[in-house]
Amino acid sequence: MAVFPERHVKFFKNGRKQAVRIPREFELPGEDAIMRKEGEKLIIEPAPPKSLLALLATLAPLDEDFPPIPDPAPELVEL
Secondary structure, three states, X not given: OOOOOOOOOOEEEEOOEEEEOOOHHHOOOOOOEEXXXXXXXXXXXXXXXXXXXXXXXXXXXXXXXXXXXOOOOOOOOOO
């Protein structure tokens, strides 16, 4: 993990919200993050990747009829 020195940043208003620009060297991967406060510290961490089930739950259901798939019994094998 790379360690970067501290960087002074300024707050600005974005509508009624307080915001801060994250310098390039502090960019986090992905598009989502988790933010929490510990005492006077504000901690922002990349959100963990979603599970496959969570991703599948966001997909629209298929509206197709699939033909039946033949499922013959397996052949007997002598050992």
